[in-house]
Amino acid sequence: MKLTVNGTTHDVDVEPEMPLLWVLRDELGITGPKYGCGIAQCGACTVHVDGEAVRSCQLEVGDVEGQITTIEGLGTPAALHAVQDAWIEHQVAQCGYCQSGQIMAAASFLISTPAPTDEEIDDAMSANLCRCGTYPRIRAAVKTAAAKLNGA
Structure with missing residues (x-):
């Protein structure tokens, strides 16, 4: 499946039930979103999908529709958000x-x-x-x- 993360399109070969958090961290090496609780209660894994804050630890990658932004894509060292x-x-x-x-x-x-x-x-x-x-x-x-x- 294809995911657009921080403006870059990635092909990922994972099960659609895999949580987005693990795809980001383990498959794409994007470590800004953190594992905190695994039940969408703490917010450490929060990312944006089309600008809306979502908990990536409980969002199945197969259910993602839209552009994903992590902390790495929010701003740059030269141009912070x-x-x-x-x-x-x-x-x-x-x-x-x-x-x-x-x-x-x-x-x-x-x-x-x-x-x-x-x-x-x-x-x-x-x-x-x-x-x-x-x-x-x-x-x-x-x-x-x-x-x-x-x-x-």
């Missing part, structure tokens, strides 16, 4: 394990909610777990990213 830039500005990461999923969830959220309130941010981001507890920094970074994306 506004969310990545805000994450650095607010020093969100501690251990860093959940951060690619957090960033991907935030980027997708800001597409549909360009000027979020604290409550909207907390609600949207509550589905992504951070064992280090950087939630106040996450909220601040999402607000900063929203401002950057809105030209402020």
Whole structure:
């Protein structure tokens, strides 16, 4: 089957029931999405399919329709996405394990909610777990990213 990941089309020879996470990591060598829980509860495996945040650990590759974007395709070191830039500005990461999923969830959220309130941010981001507890920094970074994306 063919998958387009971060703008590149790949031919993969896997069973259609294989979780997208394992195709990305094991077949394509894309390691930004992490295995956290395997039951779509923690968010470490979050990627975008056509801009929508999805949990790749439970999404069967045979069910994927659309362009897949991982943290590796969100921005580049020379041109960070506004969310990545805000994450650095607010020093969100501690251990860093959940951060690619957090960033991907935030980027997708800001597409549909360009000027979020604290409550909207907390609600949207509550589905992504951070064992280090950087939630106040996450909220601040999402607000900063929203401002950057809105030209402020």
